[in-house]
Structures are given as C-alpha cells and as structure tokens.
Amino acid sequence: MSETTPEADPRRLAEEARDRVHFEEEALELADQVYRVARRLVSTREEAEDLMQETYARAFRAWRSFQPGTNLRAWLLRILTNLNIDRGRRQQRSPDFQPLEEGDYYLYNRLEESGREANADQERVDDRLSQDDVVQALSAVPHDFRDVIVLVDIGDFSYADAAQILEIPIGTVMSRLHRGRRILKRELAGEAVTSA
Amino acid sequence: MSFPGGVEVDPCEKCEEMLQPYLDKQLSDAEIAEAEAHLQGCSYCRKRYVFEEELRMFVRQAAVEEMPPDLKQKLADLRTPLF
Numbered sequence: 632m633s634e635t636t637p638e639a640d641p642r643r644l645a646e647e648a649r650d651r652v653h654f655e656e657e658a659l660e661l662a663d664q665v666y667r668v669a670r671r672l673v674s675t676r677e678e679a680e681d682l683m684q685e686t687y688a689r690a691f692r693a694w695r696s697f698q699p700g701t702n703l704r705a706w707l708l709r710i711l712t713n714l715n716i717d718r719g720r721r722q723q724r725s726p727d728f729q730p731l732e733e734g735d736y737y738l739y740n741r742l743e744e745s746g747r748e749a750n751a752d753q754e755r756v757d758d759r760l761s762q763d764d765v766v767q768a769l770s771a772v773p774h775d776f777r778d779v780i781v782l783v784d785i786g787d788f789s790y791a792d793a794a795q796i797l798e799i800p801i802g803t804v805m806s807r808l809h810r811g812r813r814i815l816k817r818e819l820a821g822e823a824v825t826s827a
Numbered sequence: 828m829s830f831p832g833g834v835e836v837d838p839c840e841k842c843e844e845m846l847q848p849y850l851d852k853q854l855s856d857a858e859i860a861e862a863e864a865h866l867q868g869c870s871y872c873r874k875r876y877v878f879e880e881e882l883r884m885f886v887r888q889a890a891v892e893e894m895p896p897d898l899k900q901k902l903a904d905l906r907t908p909l910f
Contacts, residue, residue: 648909655906662902666894667884680898688901736875740880756881765889784883785890809847815886 651794654694661704668786669711671769682718693779702792709796712778738816738823745824759823768809768818776811779804784812838865842872886910 662683670679671688689710697706718722740799742759769777780791783804790808845862848854854862866873 633886651907652909659899659906662899663894666898667891670892671890675896676892680895680901683894683898684901684905688905689896691905691907734840734843735879735910736843739875739878756885760885760889764890765886769886769890781890785887805853812847816882 636675651694655691658690658694658707661707663688663785664704665707665711668708668781671781671785672715673711674770682711682715685714690783691715704732705792705796707730707784708786708788709798712796732818733813735813735816737813738820741820741824760819764819764822768815768822771818774813776807776814779807780811780815783808839869839872842866842869843875846876849876850880899902 665686666679666683669682670676673679673682686707690707693710769780772780778797779793781795782788783790788796789802790801790804794804797804799807842862842865845854845858849859849862866876
C-alpha cells in the first residue's frame with residue numbers, strides 16, 4: 632500500500648521544483664528563436680514583445696503539460712500562435728484571391744525584364760532586393776499564408792511541425808506554402824521594380 | 828513532351844511546377860531525375876532554380892530581427908519564484 636508520508640512530500644516537491652527550473656531554463660534558451668518567428672507573425676515589435684511575454688507567462692504556468700523529449704520550440708510556438716488568434720489579430724478572413732497567374736519564375740522574369748544591365752547573364756538576389764523589400768513584401772502576404780512561410784522558411788519547422796502548431800492538415804500547410812511563396816514573390820516583384 | 832492522351836506539356840512549364848517541391852525535397856526519385864535531366868540542358872530553367880535557392884536564403888536572412896536585449900530579462904522575470 633502506498634501512502635504519502637510526510638518525508639516523501641518534500642522530496643517530491645524538490646523534484647518538481649528541479650523539473651520546473653529545468654523546463655524554464657530550456658524555454659528561455661529558445662527565446663531568441665521563438666522571437667524571430669513571433670516578430671514576423673505580427674506587424675510591430677511591440678506586438679511581438681507582448682505576445683512573447685504572454686506566451687512565456689502561459690508556458691511557465693502550464694509547464695506540466697509539456698512532454699519532455701518532444702519539441703519544446705514547437706510547443707512554445709503553438710501557444711504563441713493560439714494566443715495570436717485569441718487576441719483577435721487575425722479575425723479578418725484572408726481575402727479570397729483570384730487565381731494567381733504568376734508561376735514560380737515570375738519574380739526572376741520581372742527582374743530580368745526590368746534589368747538595367749542589358750546583358751546580365753544572371754540575376755543576383757541581393758543586387759536587386761533589399762532587406763526592407765523582404766520585410767514589406769512579407770507583411771503584405773495574408774496571414775494564413777504568411778504563418779506557414781514564417782514557420783517553414785524562416786523558423787525552419789518541418790511541414791509536420793507547422794501542421795501541428797497551426798492545427799491544420801499537412802496538405803493545407805503544403806498548399807498554403809506553395810501559394811504563399813508565389814504571393815510573396817509577386818509582392819517582392821512589386822517592391823523591387825518600384826525601387827529599381 | 829507528350830503524355831498519354833496526347834496532351835502536349837511545355838517542359839519548361841513542367842520544370843517550373845517542380846521548382847518548389849524540388850527544393851523542398853518532396854519529389855520522387857523519378858521526378859528528381861526528370862527535373863535534373865531537363866535542368867542540365869536548359870539554362871533558362873537552371874538560372875531560375877539557382878535564383879530561387881538564393882532567394883530563399885535571402886528571405887530567411889532578411890527577415891531576421893534579433894530579440895531586444897531587455898525582453899529576455901522580462902521573460903526571465905516571469906519565472907515562478909522558487910520560494
């Protein structure tokens with residue numbers, strides 16, 4: 632018969648405290664990586680900072696529900712994306728886009744067409760696009776598509792992780808990614824050609 | 828290129844469709860071989876594949892904004908006090 636003895640309680644409490652401290656330290660070590668994703672999911676630095684603080688406050692309260700050995704960064708991002716939705720930042724539905732005529736070569740073709748160097752053999756990305764172009768173009772991509780681009784292309788999450796974080800089927804991750812990248816390239820073409 | 832049913836598909840158009848799954852490593856071995864055979868002989872597509880790969884790296888780097896230094900302390904302050 633197992634019975635909690637007065638001696639066992641302090642030991643259990645000490646073990647729990649140790650596990651909690653370990654969890655908190657690991658979560659804090661990931662903060663830089665989580666922030667990079669958070670920053671591109673929202674529009675401003677202030678929003679990203681608020682969201683990070685809410686996420687970590689919730690994670691520290693709910694630490695027992697994290698399963699050790701699983702992906703802590705994905706777990707934190709799942710909390711963060713849920714909070715982002717709860718806060719109503721994404722209540723507006725993404726507009727239904729007309730079918731995109733532009734294919735995957737669109738950006739290259741536009742840059743080539745607008746190239747000043749008539750005989751440029753090869754377009755170089757960093758000759759024609761600036762960091763600001765990327766930030767502007769990314770912020771113009773509708774949320775549903777931007778979320779997957781940010782998680783997969785910037786946060787380095789697998790399709791499966793992104794599906795779990797966003798609670799959508801993996802096929803939806805793939806189709807949004809495909810379409811989102813095309814939208815991003817269309818926006819980049821607009822930025823690059825305007826600033827050329 | 829001719830397919831059953833007689834539909835003609837422009838090989839560069841097909842190569843363009845394979846661009847994203849190719850870079851994402853989502854193609855089958857047969858599809859990879861098909862894409863690479865086309866790329867070997869087609870500088871038009873090859874330049875665009877190289878560009879896409881560079882673009883992905885550029886976007887990844889350009890989108891990074893480091894965490895403000897004081898935020899980490901604010902997050903650490905949210906930890907549960909030990910006593």
